[in-house]
Amino acid sequence: MSLDWEPNPELLKAYARRAGLTLDQFNAVAISGFVLHHDAKGLAQTEKQWLAALVSWVKSDLARAARSPVARTGGSQRSSFDDDDTSWIGEGGGQ
Structure with a gap:
């Protein structure tokens, strides 16, 4: 693997x-991440081995992205916290 692969x-x-x-x-982006990762290892493989590894790499990335909370919420992680919610005022019975 070389950086120009x-x-x-x-x-x-x-x-x-x-x-x-x-x-x-x-x-x-997908290919460059794969190349950078594998170039650093200095491995020598056939073209078909590299292709199989690239396909596996991309498939794993897609599966990981599908499992992430960001992917499930359409790109934003939103908390259920609402800092404008004042419904708690007056609770507690003592006041």
């Missing part, structure tokens, strides 16, 4: 389709 587009299309993914899911 790019997946073979035709092979990537076949591997992505087999995994149930689209080529749109293999954007520059």
Whole structure:
């Protein structure tokens, strides 16, 4: 793996389709994260091994994103806390 590695587009299309993914899911950000991670390891693999690893990487990222609270709330993590809520005033019976 080297920093200038790019997946073979035709092979990537076949591997992505087999995994149930689209080529749109293999954007520059996804590929660059994969390349940076694996370049640092200094491993040598065949093109098909790298493609299989990339597909697995992207599939895992998508699954992780689907499980995150941010993904389930449409991009924002909202707490149920309402700092304008004054319904607690007058509770407690002593006052």
